Amino acid sequence: MEPVPGALDTAGTELVQRVLSAPGDWAAVDEIGFLEQSSPAYQQALWSLFEGKRVLAALRKENLPFLNHLRAREDCFVLDLDEVREP
Secondary structure, X not given: OOOOOOOHHHHHHHHHHHHHHOOOOEEEEEEEOHHHHHOHHHHHHHHHHHHHOEEEEEEOOOXXXXXXXXXXXXXXXXXXXXXXXXX
């Protein structure tokens, strides 16, 4: 899978900015992964979203700089669904 050149920079970034300016405290993003690596503008828009709202997001498990940066946030709670065990 490959990103459509410029799509995250334009439409993706605009959509995230619209969500950020919408009323409400919460936003949901499904999913953030390797495609975002190709768009610093989209990464910045997502970071701004995390700064401006409470975000419920699905992140891929890959070891990528932007994903690691999100996971390292002090206000981030990470739940690995592969490691959840029922009592």
